[in-house]
Amino acid sequence: MSKVLIIAEHDGSELNPSTAKVVSCAAEIEGAQIDVAVFASTAGELAAQAADIQSVAQVLTIEREENEHLLAATLAPQVVALSDGYSHIFGPSTTFGKDLMPRVAALLGVNQISDIMTVLGSHSFKRPVYAGNAVLTVEAQADQVVVATVRTASYSAAAGGNTATISAAPLAVDLPTHTRFIDLQSGASDRPDLQTANRVVSGGRALGSSESFDIIYKLADKLGAGVGASRAAVDAGYVPNEMQVGQTGKIIAPDLYIAIGISGAIQHLTGIKDAGTIVAINKDEEAPIFEVADIGLVGDLFSIVPELTDAL
């Protein structure tokens, strides 16, 4: 039987929705028992949130001062100490999981499967490669532990309403001190989170400045949407890095995605392949974004966007 250990992602007070998405993926493995590990300095509230997720059998809490900040170097040895008896160890394919899981895999002496998008069997999965231009079916060896990250855009969060058991799992492991957290600068906003928002409005290089980006925020606020950007807009300093959508930014799957002044480079499209409806506003009718857009409008964004905001 498969036993899956999922490493919870959180910010110290709230579980990241990625955790419930990884649970959805794990639940596709037939007959799997799913446990969630919460590493934190104080785990109580987080553990309760994890125990609420459907399909979770058991929540394990590992409370240590070192787990105040989730650094791969200090987490990996703890995950390994906890891994005994598990056939699968899953994390989200967010920067948290991408940082941590390969370190766990290497300590366990196995390769890792990155970005699971489909579960075919307990050891057989599909994953995107070449910026999503190809889908690869892979098979892990049945006698080896499967360490993997889950492409969160491929799964919706498992529902709540569960009451899994919660127990403390004290681990006697020495942790390295060679890696230290200094700070996190976050442009925290009141807008819906880019990775979970149902609607996202994104702006590209065409906006020209951070001041002009204001019209994107105004439209987004009218729609109750999250705000994203192309790499070019981030590189030019119009918006902070956490807003980048694409191969090297966030991979998202909102119901509605509005791309404004974005050409539709392959690396950007990688990030929005799973969006429900894609709307493109671009002055160049030849822009590649129109090849994937469900609704396209050719014209100058500086007149269209304010007009659209007013019309809604």
Place this chain on the structure above:
Amino acid sequence: MEKILVGLKRVVDYNVRVRVKSDGSGVETDGVKMSINPFDEIALEEALRIKERGEANEVVVVSIGGSEAQQQLRTGLAMGADRAILVESGDLLEPLGVARVFKALVDREQAELVILGKQAIDGDNNQMGQMLAAIWDRPQATFASKIELSGNSAKVTREVDAGLETNEVDLPAVITVDLRLNEPRYVKLPDIMKAKKKPLDVLPIADLGVDAGPAIREVSYEPPASRERGIMVDDVAGLVAALKDKGLI
């Protein structure tokens, strides 16, 4: 520090529209332009800047693969690396095997810093640097957008989902880089000529005695589900109507 090791992977150029072979055995690479993985170019640029600031004495570029990877190593030498090592391997190694090769080279070369791309744009694995740090039992600082060295440690700003996280790591360490760290220099013709005289050692992979670890078998490749071109609307009123029609507003 004495030495920085940088990995350069030969990959399909990022401008190429990749196509899956009709038999599903892989993607078309015949006659396709190959380049240094863009993240690796940034890793090398950073190593060169560290050396140019006088904070390191030597930059060594490493590639694992067939003899054709010498091309990318020569480009790396032309950019300014001092020396190149090609670990010759017929088989494509998975990340754990690659990490173990790098670990063997780190030991040989006594490198104090390894700078790598955060991922290669072919397999998009994003694993190797973390794995190297794990088996070396050293710090990792992934997705770097700023690196400041001071004595025996480095302060690294990392692009994470929540924003910019800064970590301090003791050296030796592994740093993997993101796109905004720097803009790689262009190679000039005289540099290409000079690079021809720089040392490029070829090392058969068997000499390193590395165990590649349990394989994850590639069963088959297929093209992704494609999105169809939709409708065009003439104006904002048309757009609003279309959105209403789909029940989106």
